[in-house]
Amino acid sequence: MSLLEIDDLVVRYPGRRRGRSFTAVDHVNLDVRPHETVGLVGESGSGKTTIGRAVLGLAPVTSGRIRYDGQEIQSLTRAQRRPLAARIQVVFQDPYTSLNPAMTVEDILSEPLRAAGWSRATARGRVVELLDQVGLPTGAADRFAREFSGGQRQRVAIARALALEPELIVCDEPVSALDLSTQDRVLQLLVDIQERTGVAYLFVSHDIGVVRHISHRVAVLKQGRLVEFGKCAQVTSRPEHAFTEELLLASPVADPGRQRERREMRLAHRERTSATSMSPITIQRSAP
Amino acid sequence: MSIEISAQAMDAPNRPSTFRMILRNPLSRVGVVLLVVVMCALVAAIVMDWVAPDAPWSADLYHLNEAPGTDGHLLGTDSGGRDVLSRLVVATKATMFSGVIALVVAMLLGLPGGLVAGYYGGRIDMALDWLSSMVMSLPSIIVLLAIVSSLGTSMWISMTALGCMMAPAVFRLLRAQVHAVRNDLYIDAAKVAGLSDLRIIARHVFRVVRGPLVLMVSVMAGVAITVQTGLDFLGLGDSTTITWGGMLGEGFAAMSANPVLFVWPGLAMAVTVAAFFLIASGARDALQRTDGGAAAASRSKATHLKPVPASSDAPPGADDVLAVRGLTVGYPSGGEVVEVVRSANLTLRRGHTLGLVGESGSGKTQTAFALLDLLPRQAMLTAGEVWLDGTEILRLAPRDRARRVREAIAYVPQEPMSNLDPTFTIGYQLIEPMRARGVGRAEARDRAVALLSRMEIRDPERVMKSYPHQISGGMAQRVLIAGAVSTEPRILIADEPTTALDVTVQSEILDLLRSVQEEFGMSIILVSHDLGVIADLCDDVAVMRDGQVVETAPVEEFFARPRHEYSRMLLDAVPDENHVRPDYVEARSARQGAHTGEAHR
Numbered sequence: 001m002s003l004l005e006i007d008d009l010v011v012r013y014p015g016r017r018r019g020r021s022f023t024a025v026d027h028v029n030l031d032v033r034p035h036e037t038v039g040l041v042g043e044s045g046s047g048k049t050t051i052g053r054a055v056l057g058l059a060p061v062t063s064g065r066i067r068y069d070g071q072e073i074q075s076l077t078r079a080q081r082r083p084l085a086a087r088i089q090v091v092f093q094d095p096y097t098s099l100n101p102a103m104t105v106e107d108i109l110s111e112p113l114r115a116a117g118w119s120r121a122t123a124r125g126r127v128v129e130l131l132d133q134v135g136l137p138t139g140a141a142d143r144f145a146r147e148f149s150g151g152q153r154q155r156v157a158i159a160r161a162l163a164l165e166p167e168l169i170v171c172d173e174p175v176s177a178l179d180l181s182t183q184d185r186v187l188q189l190l191v192d193i194q195e196r197t198g199v200a201y202l203f204v205s206h207d208i209g210v211v212r213h214i215s216h217r218v219a220v221l222k223q224g225r226l227v228e229f230g231k232c233a234q235v236t237s238r239p240e241h242a243f244t245e246e247l248l249l250a251s252p253v254a255d256p257g258r259q260r261e262r263r264e265m266r267l268a269h270r271e272r273t274s275a276t277s278m279s280p281i282t283i284q285r286s287a288p
Numbered sequence: 289m290s291i292e293i294s295a296q297a298m299d300a301p302n303r304p305s306t307f308r309m310i311l312r313n314p315l316s317r318v319g320v321v322l323l324v325v326v327m328c329a330l331v332a333a334i335v336m337d338w339v340a341p342d343a344p345w346s347a348d349l350y351h352l353n354e355a356p357g358t359d360g361h362l363l364g365t366d367s368g369g370r371d372v373l374s375r376l377v378v379a380t381k382a383t384m385f386s387g388v389i390a391l392v393v394a395m396l397l398g399l400p401g402g403l404v405a406g407y408y409g410g411r412i413d414m415a416l417d418w419l420s421s422m423v424m425s426l427p428s429i430i431v432l433l434a435i436v437s438s439l440g441t442s443m444w445i446s447m448t449a450l451g452c453m454m455a456p457a458v459f460r461l462l463r464a465q466v467h468a469v470r471n472d473l474y475i476d477a478a479k480v481a482g483l484s485d486l487r488i489i490a491r492h493v494f495r496v497v498r499g500p501l502v503l504m505v506s507v508m509a510g511v512a513i514t515v516q517t518g519l520d521f522l523g524l525g526d527s528t529t530i531t532w533g534g535m536l537g538e539g540f541a542a543m544s545a546n547p548v549l550f551v552w553p554g555l556a557m558a559v560t561v562a563a564f565f566l567i568a569s570g571a572r573d574a575l576q577r578t579d580g581g582a583a584a585a586s587r588s589k590a591t592h593l594k595p596v597p598a599s600s601d602a603p604p605g606a607d608d609v610l611a612v613r614g615l616t617v618g619y620p621s622g623g624e625v626v627e628v629v630r631s632a633n634l635t636l637r638r639g640h641t642l643g644l645v646g647e648s649g650s651g652k653t654q655t656a657f658a659l660l661d662l663l664p665r666q667a668m669l670t671a672g673e674v675w676l677d678g679t680e681i682l683r684l685a686p687r688d689r690a691r692r693v694r695e696a697i698a699y700v701p702q703e704p705m706s707n708l709d710p711t712f713t714i715g716y717q718l719i720e721p722m723r724a725r726g727v728g729r730a731e732a733r734d735r736a737v738a739l740l741s742r743m744e745i746r747d748p749e750r751v752m753k754s755y756p757h758q759i760s761g762g763m764a765q766r767v768l769i770a771g772a773v774s775t776e777p778r779i780l781i782a783d784e785p786t787t788a789l790d791v792t793v794q795s796e797i798l799d800l801l802r803s804v805q806e807e808f809g810m811s812i813i814l815v816s817h818d819l820g821v822i823a824d825l826c827d828d829v830a831v832m833r834d835g836q837v838v839e840t841a842p843v844e845e846f847f848a849r850p851r852h853e854y855s856r857m858l859l860d861a862v863p864d865e866n867h868v869r870p871d872y873v874e875a876r877s878a879r880q881g882a883h884t885g886e887a888h889r
Contacts, residue, residue: 055776085482100474112481179647184861216872250795
């Protein structure tokens, strides 16, 4: 049985004044099972982040259903959602704006605990545990988030997400702002945590290489629509859809010889599909 | 697991609070000293009220307009024979109190209004904004005079009215501040964590605005006291309370008989207002320093150029279009120089691409800026040589160096959007640099259109007329490459040119760079942390770490047999393509282990 079921989800933003409305997510069906990582991959504007935000109650759902553990959550008010805070959590992309620069790490980590009714002393104990869990020293608790590097900040953000021991964490491009070697360590941390705690991830990324590394199943999105959803190995090795193949070929490999091959395949692929699909070079209307 | 900061460093938290920062500032220190003087007077006034309530009122008709220093009257007496010093001290109370009334009213109205309007936006915001605009459009002095003449001279009434007039300023400041942080991700994270709006506003939003609020409160205190004094001076105040304004008025009336009388209340006013304004300026300086003083550092040219001949490194060959030998760049920090680039050696072969690899803070961008002659003013080029087409340019006069660099080297930045001016059309931004080099308007235009279509932009005429916000990030990067190529450079330095773009757009931009390089015969330095991008475009690779070039190699060699330990570490960090997670197995009981947190309560 699935933990999270997204059923025919539509998120549409009304246009300003007479402008046209913008459909960010267009009839998408997805599900995440307990202890599973589902990767959401696509270009910017593909709606992958919006799906994550809709699950978190941060984006308005136009139609469709989001069921969590059997319960419909798409139209809950903020107050009604509060019990879900202990079950669904988030790690955002930008570790610089996702942590309040004016708060200490202890304040940041104990905030969800205090909101859930923990006492100050027990929260403090949990903060020490959390820091240990994400590989930060205990002394970090008294420092400000702004004193840390990007990778360390992302560890703090992961610790905050883990505070209430959720069953699902929405990870919105959690490593794309990090250096390569830091990226690798944070991904490994996420896998370790999953193996220890059994948490499920909805993992949003534009980098199919990263998604392939961490996901059990992968969903590919294009312009708000789901083009492919299946087992990671199958989607990322033998894609059925031309767009998935395009994404795979565009992702550069750290090997000059293979990258040259890939480049040639990419050009051949582009020529094959250019007859059917629009060129990606189109001018955008002013943003809605 | 490796940790970037050692545990020891973590044990010594060093965090000057905002308020301590304000107190450290010399301006606000003077302000605080002055404020302490005023506060002493205030305490004295309260004590006098209690010990000798009649002192400021008792008139000695035999000693009118006595000079300062007369026996028993340190500051003399006024035209009514009353002691000036005791009146001056007692007046502190009423004057300060008037300021407090105005401030409290302004805060009570402006603070919640600004927080709520800024946080929720929408209709509440519109209504409150409209209201505040209306109040701001009223001429405040005339309104105050009308209120005083119709409702009476009580200080309560006039200062409450003044508070209402000042409230929009508080409202606007807070609303703008809250607007700026409202969409920050930490607010979203707090929502997901289950915090109520009230708690989010109190914990997260208020922390951001309290700094600017300190500044505003001290300025407004000064303004309120000045206005109150003005009203009393004009005789519109309550004649039964002693205020500095009232004393000023009396002194003005007795100007010919006792000119010194005018000085004391004026001085008291000046000291008080100066105290508030000095604290405010100190607060502003302190806040600016915490909010990114580094970013404010000017980007004008490095002035501390002291090139020292490099060691016995091989001189550049005839085919090396750009060669760097022993380049060292440092920044002064607390009396010593911190080196961000240390004895770097690089060689760019003609018509080839050199990849500069490293993680953030490795000095790769600083090296690129040094080559572009774009280092900030405080940067110090302490050693090294840069050979451009066989000429060592660091020893040239700054103007010659700048000219040579501009002629030969073009730059493509990481963030395409922030490198286009939002107020000008794309066409203007492409044409102007060519015009500055003496190309005619029509020719520059034609060349710009031709370049845009060369960059595989479909409708160049339309793009020429567009503003930067109307085009996508990938398109903006094409425009910037067109701009870089328009000056026909021999060398292109691209600093993470595709990091901000999608992978599909990234591959197109890389293809574009490759074909442009072939057509124009350019040499490229590509700065990147992405080894896939390096593998795609580069012929040679240089790896930087902590300001040093640790390895230089042809690209095939580098990926096949990395020599330096750090290069191997970087390559190991690339996600292994053949690694896929083991198949999903039905979870060992979904909620097992979950919510053990309840046990902690």
